[in-house]
Amino acid sequence: METSDSRQTIRQQIIDLLGSDTLTVRDLSQAVSIPEKEVMEHLGHIERSVRNQGKKLMKTPYKCLLCGFVFDNRIRFSKPGRCPSCKKSHIQTARYHIE
Template sequence: MKPAPRKPTVPRNAAETARHAVIDLLCRETRSAKELSAELRLTEREVYDHLEHIRRSLHAEGAALEIVPAVCRSCGFTFAKRDRLTAPGRCPVCRHEAISDPLYTIHRPGHEPA
């Protein structure tokens, strides 16, 4: 007996992708990777991968992924020169590991957040 023919798969709409969901959320308000992960039901690693791609692709549109840097909760050191999107593990000044997460938002010139 022959197996039944498979139904063709229907690709997801581009507006339904996880990356577009991240962009939509960040256009509305500032969020951390942990908040994005919880809301979109993705792992933090996936969120960071999407953020890296978004950072590169927004440049072509004239928009930018803005990052509020992480801050040490013990001594107040700000990680202003950090290029990586992930949160740092420990403070270089006091060596404490109590560090706030960096926050992300998308800024498009000429567009006001909703």
């Protein structure tokens, strides 16, 4: 069981990483050694907390590599299963950055 302190520390590490680089959920998961699912939870909180600091979590959306369909309105951070346009599953992973 994680303490709230260690969760805070991990969240700050993610904020620091995204402040200097553009990264995927997988990159972040490996960098801070937590599962991708937890990274996604942190990103939801981070999006709100950086807004309070006058910053913004920039999202490069998921995109279909075959037809170019962009998952523009996706508010979840999890990867879409397949493209609603061409029904294929060659999806480019979303990337995140704080500026």
